[in-house]
Amino acid sequence: MTDNAYTSGSDGTGAAGAPPERTPSAIDAVAEGWVTTLADLEPRLAVWIGGMPDSGGYGDLSPAGAEAYADAARRTISALDSLAPTDAVDEVTKADLRDSLALDLEEREAGMHLRDVNVIASPAQDIREVFDLMPTSTVDDWEVVSVRLGNVAGAIDGYIASLREGIRRGIVPAKRQVREVFEQAKKLADSDGFFAGLAANASPETGQLPASLASQLTGRAGEAAVAYQELADFFARELEPAAGEKDAVGRELYAIQSRKFLGATIDLDETYEWGIEELARMVAEQESIAGQIKPGAGVLEAIEFLDRDPSRKLHGTDALRTWMQETSDRAVAELSRSHFDIPEQIRALECMIAPTQEGGIYYTGPSDDFSRPGRMWWSVPEGVEEFDTWRELTTVYHEGIPGHHLQIGQAVYNRALLNTWRRQLAGTSGHAEGWALYAERLMQELGYLDDPADRLGMLDGQRMRAARVVLDIGVHLEKQLPDGSGPWTAEHAFDFMGRNVNMNAGFVRFEVNRYLGWPGQAPSYKVGQRIWEQIRDESKAREGEAFDMKSFHKRALDLGGVGLDTLRRALVG
Structure with a gap:
């Protein structure tokens, strides 16, 4: 890869305004x-991307489904390996897609999908969360919701x-995660839980649902709740007795997840020491x-003083x-005038109270046609x-503009420059969350x-x-405590x-349980910020007086979601 391939025109993008049209390449076709x-493998993708027909199905979460994914990933890697990039856009697509797929295969070889239980981002949550993004404006929309409710059990x-x-292969999650997710599944199985509420509140913008569809929704919501009760029973009777006592996953699995x-x-030991210094x-x-x-x-004392301020x-x-x-709208209006090129299509951000009560704050992107805004x-x-x-002021900037939403x-x-994979699916937590902390x-x-x-809140x-x-890093690698008193x-x-x-205490409990069950994800925020700042500083040193911060941000964001190694190669070589 040549330096010019990555630095001229922000991966091919022109000046402020709409990106130039680009003829799709063979590598774009593979993507x-x-x-x-x-x-095809995961029909929920239609919901996440938007603008695609939604069958109301789920992917195959069984071992056979994991093998089907692995076969498809191998074929795609082979197709990429047979092609030469035609431009800078292709170079980024080929490198990042290939790296992503190869890591997916490594993860599956390690059996991570056979122990996938954690309190925030495992199939136990994913199966339900898709309903948060499904459109519900019309009777047809509710028909699809009904179909998906009927597929929860499968x-x-x-x-x-x-x-x-x-369990059969001895690849199991930690008991702590099983017990916590058991409680979540029990809540979803309650007669007055999420599924019952979804059916009870079903109504299109145009009026009442047909009686037959309302009845079907109620019945299938009940079936979905029963399925979650069966999951809870499985956790209690089979998985928890077989689950591991240790929360630590060890260096080998942790390195994959990182x-x-x-x-x-990254050098995990150096990063641990840096983390201690950064905390100080x-x-x-x-x-x-x-x-x-x-x-x-x-x-x-300062926090107590602020907490008493009405x-x-x-x-x-x-x-x-x-x-x-109101905070988000004001930031969009002001920043778009001075500090960022913000296209009209992304100036709308909806701030929502989630239908769950788990304690998280998160962002979901716009549909590919912007019919659903970022939220x-x-x-x-x-x-x-x-x-x-x-x-919470900085939280709005983190999730909105100039954070995740921008x-x-x-x-x-x-879309004129990037293929669908680059626009909608590529990227990592370190890239996304690192940028959001950088934005703070x-x-x-x-x-x-x-x-x-x-500023204290930030x-x-x-x-x-x-x-x-x-x-x-300390827990999962069982390193010595910062004071040296033991592991x-x-x-x-x-x-x-x-x-x-x-x-x-409830927030602390949830957060630590999240880290224990989702190794490598929580550090990606601060480590990602560190890498973003390193790349900016390297770009500034390289370009000297010609360096322009606004231009740097545009070049970086025009790449779309990428791994941080790809980001560094794209911006500084």
Whole structure:
């Protein structure tokens, strides 16, 4: 790969405005073919991308389904290997798609799909979460919802089959994850749980549903709830007794997961030591700002002072959603005038309260035709009714603009330049979440966090992300604790996290359980930010006085989602 192939015209993109038209290549055809294959293997893809016919089905979650995926991945790698890139766009597509598929095969060879149980992003959650994005405006939309409800049981059966094969082969999740997800499945199985509520509230924008469809929805929602009860029973009777006692996955599996979430290979031991140093820097910065909020105060005293300030309080989820939306709209309007080229199509971001109560905050991208806008979701835990704006201002920037929404929306917008895989499916957590943390710091630089309280809130999140680097690598590699007193354990992890975030015990419990069951994902945020900043600084050093930050951001975002090793090659060679 030549330097010019990557640096001229931001992967082929012209100046501000619509990207230039580009004749699709043979490599684009392979990438589009992979999207079609994925849609056949996993019909839910139609919902995530949007604008595609949705059969209402699920992919085969059994061992046979995993092997079908692996066969298709091998064929696609072979097709890519037979082709030479025609331009910079092709070079990025070939390198990133091939790397992604090869890592998928490595992950399957290690049997990760046979032990896929965690509290936030395993099939136990994925099967249900697709309903959050399904359109429900028309009777036809509800017909598809009904079909998918009727297919929940089959998806659960396939998932159980894979976990049973894992038991047979001795590839099992940790008991802690099984017990936590058992509780989640039980909630979904309740007679007044998610599925019952979905059916009870079914109504198109045009009026009432036909009685036959309403009855069908109710019946199939009941079947879906029963399927989740069967999953819970399987967890209790078969999986939990066979599950492992240790939370740590070990260096070999962790290295695979780290590469999966970063799209880059890092030195895990060096990163652990860097995480310790970065955490210390965050603590020192917080302590400095605390005195600006209340003279002479430490961090905890400053937080208590802010928590008593009624002007920084929101009461109820309606007030939270309204504040999120107003904050997001204001950022879009102001940043589009001065700091970013924001196409009209991605200026709409919907702020939503999620239909679940698990505690997460997340973003879902726009459909490929922008008929569904990008959305920021807040899954508010049961009983939580008060929210502090000083804590959450940076969250809106992280999930919205200039964070995830600008990043992902810009990729979708670039359809004249990027194939569907590049626009909608490519990328890693390290690329996406690293950019979002980078965007938080950028907003500080642009003056949006000049209020010391808002800056303390940003640092609270940044401190948490630094702590996660230390905790996640420490626990799963069973490294020595920072004070040298012994190896990391889950018990140390809960205590360590509690001392490094100003959140309630329920949040800390959920977060640490997430890290224990999803190795390598949590550090990808802060490590991704580190790599983004390194790439920017390398670009600045290379270009000297010609370096322009706005242009750098456009070049980077016009690439779409990529692994961080690909990003570095594309921007600095």
